[in-house]
Amino acid sequence: MTGSERDHGLADRTVVVIGASAGIGLETARQVRADGGRVVLVGRNPERLRQAALELDPVATAAFDATDTDRLRQFFQDLPGPVDHVLVTAGGPYYMPLESMDLADARRAFDERLGMTLGVALYSRDKIRAGGTLLFIGGTGGRRPGVGLAIASAATAALPALVANLALEMAPVRVNLIAAGFVDTPLSASLLGDQVDARREELRTRLPIRRVVGPADVAALAVHIMCNDALTGATYDIDGGQQLLSH
Numbered sequence: 001m002t003g004s005e006r007d008h009g010l011a012d013r014t015v016v017v018i019g020a021s022a023g024i025g026l027e028t029a030r031q032v033r034a035d036g037g038r039v040v041l042v043g044r045n046p047e048r049l050r051q052a053a054l055e056l057d058p059v060a061t062a063a064f065d066a067t068d069t070d071r072l073r074q075f076f077q078d079l080p081g082p083v084d085h086v087l088v089t090a091g092g093p094y095y096m097p098l099e100s101m102d103l104a105d106a107r108r109a110f111d112e113r114l115g116m117t118l119g120v121a122l123y124s125r126d127k128i129r130a131g132g133t134l135l136f137i138g139g140t141g142g143r144r145p146g147v148g149l150a151i152a153s154a155a156t157a158a159l160p161a162l163v164a165n166l167a168l169e170m171a172p173v174r175v176n177l178i179a180a181g182f183v184d185t186p187l188s189a190s191l192l193g194d195q196v197d198a199r200r201e202e203l204r205t206r207l208p209i210r211r212v213v214g215p216a217d218v219a220a221l222a223v224h225i226m227c228n229d230a231l232t233g234a235t236y237d238i239d240g241g242q243q244l245l246s247h
Contacts, residue, residue, distance in 0.1 A: 009227055011036035014059065016079075018066050018120065019089030021048035023185035024137055027215035028087055028222045029056055035223065040083065042066065042075065044090075066090040067112040069119055076123040085133040085226045086124050090116065094155070097148040106151055113155045114162065121166050121175070130172040133226045136163060137218070140179045140239050160235040167233030174232035176225050181239025184212045208241035 015032045019025035021043030029039045029052065039058045043049040046063040053061050060080075064071040066088070094109040117136060124134060142149055142156030159177055167175040182188060182203060189196045203212045221238050225231050237243070 009035045009037075010084075010223065012038070013084040013226075014038045014040065014082075015226070016040045016042065016083050016086040016124075017089070018042040018087065019137075021045050021052050023089065023187055024180075024183065024215045024218045024222075025087065025089040026052055028089075028219040029058075031216075031219045031223050033057075037084075040079070042090075066120070067116050069115070072116070072119050073123045076127050079127050082127055082129045083132070084129050085135065086120065086128060087133075087135045087137070087222055087226075088117070088120050089137040094151040095148040096151050098150065101150075109151045110155070114158060117159065117162060121170060125170055125173065128170075128173045131229050132173055134166070134170065134173060134175045135222055135225055136175075136177045137222075138177050138179045138235075140181045140237055140243055143243070163235065164233045171232070174229065176231055176233070177235040178218060178221055178225070179235050179237045179239075180218050181213060181237075181242035183218055184214050203240070203242070206245055208244065211240070213238060213240045 010032050015029070015037055017025045017029045017032075017039055020029050020039070020041035025043070029041060032039050033056050039056055041049060041052055041056065041058045041061045043052070043063060044065050049061055049063050062075050064075065066072055094113070096106060096109070121134060128134060136159065138159045139152070139156060142152035145153060156179075163175050163177040182199065184200065192199055200212050204210060218238055221236060225236065
């Protein structure tokens, strides 16, 4: 996509969304379709994926866990043609206090997060058109140390470096990372349980933007990064000013 093509947004572009059945992935797929683009939807939950497909009329869907290396490789091999962008929202934070940590679980957590990132890059590299985007969703929460955050903090620190290197190795495909703070998604609600309403109210009161960041906010940033062909190798924070606050 050249600068002149950027004006046309995502019209007639094909976007693969891994983690498309809920939250940020689903909302990004909606915005891609609203902009005239096509979507390929990937998710772990077949029923939620089916509901998303009924709404979005995708080119194709695939139900599998993106941490399954063999299945991930097969998915990209089976794509019928090149795509313009790949968005990866799959994966969540890992909270493991040292006193209760199982080393095998910790190793698995590292492998699932960083291994999946490398796997997507490796298997998609011949499928994304020149100037297209490989875009990952990460977080900002692990930037401050805390009990139980050793795994999350290590992954948070590693992803920007990994993305910057991939941007050089995959050029002219562009590689970027969105680092989100708290986003009001089903995943956030499941992690916080009955504390989610209190967290929302706290953020509405304390954040400089005076509201909670939602999936549509992150999706809008994702679409912008896809459309702006000058962006690569960078990490883009979106947290409503959450990092400016003292704990």
